[in-house]
Amino acid sequence: MSEEKVMNPAAEAEEEEERLHEQVKVRRDKLAALCEAGKNPYEITKYDWDTKNQEIRDNFEALEGKTVRIAGRMMSRRVMGKASFMDLLDSTGRLQVYVRRDDVGEEDYADFKKWDIGDILGVEGTVFRTQKGEISVHTTHIKLLSKSLLPLPEKFHGLRDTDTRYRQRYVDLIVNPEVRDTFYKRSRILTEIRRYLDEKGFLEVDTPILVPLEIGASARPFVTHHNTLDMDMYLRIETELYLKRLIVGGLDRVYEVGRIFRNEGMDTKHNPEFTTVELYQAYTDYKGMMDLVEELYTRLAQNVCGSTRITYQGVELDLGHWERLTMAESVKKYAGVDYYDWKSDEDARAAAKAKNVEVPADATKGTVLAEFFDAYVEENLIQPTFIYDYPVENSPLAKRKPEDPAFTERFEYFICATEYGNAFSELNDPIDQKARFERQVEAKRREEPNTRAEVDYDFVTALEYGMAPTGGLGFGVDRLVMLLTDSASIRDVLLFPTMKPLDSDKKASKEVSVPAEAAQTAPVVEEKIDFSNVEIEPLFQDQVDFDTFSKSDFRAVKVKECEAVKKSKKLLKFVLDDGTGVDRVILSGIHEYYEPEELVGKTCIAITNLPPRAMMGIDSCGMLISAVHHENGEEKLHLLMVDPHIPAGAKLY
Numbered sequence: 001m002s003e004e005k006v007m008n009p010a011a012e013a014e015e016e017e018e019r020l021h022e023q024v025k026v027r028r029d030k031l032a033a034l035c036e037a038g039k040n041p042y043e044i045t046k047y048d049w050d051t052k053n054q055e056i057r058d059n060f061e062a063l064e065g066k067t068v069r070i071a072g073r074m075m076s077r078r079v080m081g082k083a084s085f086m087d088l089l090d091s092t093g094r095l096q097v098y099v100r101r102d103d104v105g106e107e108d109y110a111d112f113k114k115w116d117i118g119d120i121l122g123v124e125g126t127v128f129r130t131q132k133g134e135i136s137v138h139t140t141h142i143k144l145l146s147k148s149l150l151p152l153p154e155k156f157h158g159l160r161d162t163d164t165r166y167r168q169r170y171v172d173l174i175v176n177p178e179v180r181d182t183f184y185k186r187s188r189i190l191t192e193i194r195r196y197l198d199e200k201g202f203l204e205v206d207t208p209i210l211v212p213l214e215i216g217a218s219a220r221p222f223v224t225h226h227n228t229l230d231m232d233m234y235l236r237i238e239t240e241l242y243l244k245r246l247i248v249g250g251l252d253r254v255y256e257v258g259r260i261f262r263n264e265g266m267d268t269k270h271n272p273e274f275t276t277v278e279l280y281q282a283y284t285d286y287k288g289m290m291d292l293v294e295e296l297y298t299r300l301a302q303n304v305c306g307s308t309r310i311t312y313q314g315v316e317l318d319l320g321h322w323e324r325l326t327m328a329e330s331v332k333k334y335a336g337v338d339y340y341d342w343k344s345d346e347d348a349r350a351a352a353k354a355k356n357v358e359v360p361a362d363a364t365k366g367t368v369l370a371e372f373f374d375a376y377v378e379e380n381l382i383q384p385t386f387i388y389d390y391p392v393e394n395s396p397l398a399k400r401k402p403e404d405p406a407f408t409e410r411f412e413y414f415i416c417a418t419e420y421g422n423a424f425s426e427l428n429d430p431i432d433q434k435a436r437f438e439r440q441v442e443a444k445r446r447e448e449p450n451t452r453a454e455v456d457y458d459f460v461t462a463l464e465y466g467m468a469p470t471g472g473l474g475f476g477v478d479r480l481v482m483l484l485t486d487s488a489s490i491r492d493v494l495l496f497p498t499m500k501p502l503d504s505d506k507k508a509s510k511e512v513s514v515p516a517e518a519a520q521t522a523p524v525v526e527e528k529i530d531f532s533n534v535e536i537e538p539l540f541q542d543q544v545d546f547d548t549f550s551k552s553d554f555r556a557v558k559v560k561e562c563e564a565v566k567k568s569k570k571l572l573k574f575v576l577d578d579g580t581g582v583d584r585v586i587l588s589g590i591h592e593y594y595e596p597e598e599l600v601g602k603t604c605i606a607i608t609n610l611p612p613r614a615m616m617g618i619d620s621c622g623m624l625i626s627a628v629h630h631e632n633g634e635e636k637l638h639l640l641m642v643d644p645h646i647p648a649g650a651k652l653y
Helices: 009-036 053-058 106-114 162-167 169-175 177-199 240-248 286-305 327-335 345-354 365-380 430-447 457-464 477-485 503-511 516-521 546-550
Strands: 067-080 083-090 093-100 120-129 135-146 223-226 231-235 253-261 273-282 309-312 315-318 323-326 385-391 404-415 418-425 470-476 554-564 572-577 584-588 603-607 613-615 618-620 626-631 634-639
Touching: 053 067, 053 083, 053 093, 053 135, 067 093, 067 135, 093 106, 093 120, 106 135, 162 169, 169 177, 177 253, 177 286, 177 477, 240 253, 240 273, 240 457, 240 470, 273 286, 273 477, 286 309, 286 385, 286 404, 286 418, 286 470, 286 477, 309 477, 323 327, 327 365, 327 385, 345 365, 365 385, 365 404, 418 477, 430 457, 470 477, 584 618
Parallel strands: 093 135, 323 385
Antiparallel strands: 067 083, 067 120, 083 093, 120 135, 223 231, 253 273, 273 470, 309 315, 385 404, 404 418, 418 470, 554 572, 554 603, 572 584, 613 618, 626 634
């Protein structure tokens, strides 16, 4: 092999960028030529198509030999002299199109050969089947409707980088048919939910997104300001309180498919804005809601997936069979600890200490039970399971159980160790509700002194007018879609997930008007970094021998997944590829400096031979390496990230 053909990754990337610039220039030149010839495609305002590609495939026998008009994006082309084949993509998929010079005319055929992959075309022709048996359209008229100035991703590799896919969903939808299928299925799921609830007599309603106060719930809201009223307002973190006001008003079955906004961490299961379904039914309780969930999920699986038996991330699930356990029963089953053996809060805290479950110093029996559930139970709930009868401490809106006031009539349901929904026998005692709200707000103010949380006294007033016994349910649509489409990340089921802007995104508007030639010749300005205020820890004075040092196994690791650890403000949970073929879990207290989304796909350095260390009930098997310094008295941290070309498992010497 000659030396000239040996290129490093940086050189290959530079060459690829040059090729891209050249392609863009060629396409712009073609557009200019079209405009000069009076054929500017952007002047076309409409095209009267009458048939979709899938309709032709589904109804070939009825349409064979008949004239159709289709429109879409040219995805491939095979020119063979006086005749060509191409694939035309519309919203239903690809269809082969046959274009012959003698049928469309010399001028149109010559133009067709100059068009580019990605251009949007209108085609009129007859439906036929080729000698190889492929359903196609034989073109009689063809028209360029819009010009594509940027080339699509390379044919064989497509658009695979997840970050780029999420940022440029429009390209993702073009080149990855499975992505289009996911979002068609999402729409169908929402349609089925609405159809089911409508059949049950529920009324779909809309409630405010901008609300006048921050309630005492644990979720952190987004804050904005209304200029006319000169007051701060909040994007809603739930739809519950307004929907229950409607129950008070006599609308005895209501639901809302609504966007919710929470100013919190991001990971594979969380996005700052997401979609929920909340519903309330008068004259029923939480067990009525259990029956509704089971019936709804069975129907969704059957109608959307074709069976109640589905596979999610390699796990076989039966959405037609649900287990029901109280929280106390589940803790006894999986942790071997019986709530009813605890005679006091002190007994509960002692049991937690014996099992290495972290609880607050003043934890009550109910709080300890919930912590045991988080530590021992949730990870075992793979098949659909209802967990019901929650401690009153963490259920401020649920009705107490008359026979055991320490618990509430509340359930959550779990699939694949993930919570999918939450339901109550709704609290309708205004005196109890007011007291719980006030305690909740007080607790939040102790935890966050700067919070502006308030009690929603208007809701209390509504309850004072009287609310019928009511069952309520809320569940996340996005997680449900993940389940029914076998999607690993919430970003796979959101058309436009929240993303941290790249520097290139911020600069894009400034660069739009800059000619390509100028951009290519612009001088590169090296970033100047000020280290004048940096303080570093003193170097160790004690020396270690080489043998001691060599016992630490430093390895390159790839971040496969990253998510915030529940009930921890600092910890991130990493699932890492360390080259062994077995996932490695490491917890790192760096959430203050990074959001999980930033780290997925990165190559980092870890010590892999440290003994496992239990943190928040999770074994952390190793340590990720970060660089730490102080700047103006404030600690700064940078996770050590290296060249992605370094393979997982590569050892550092």
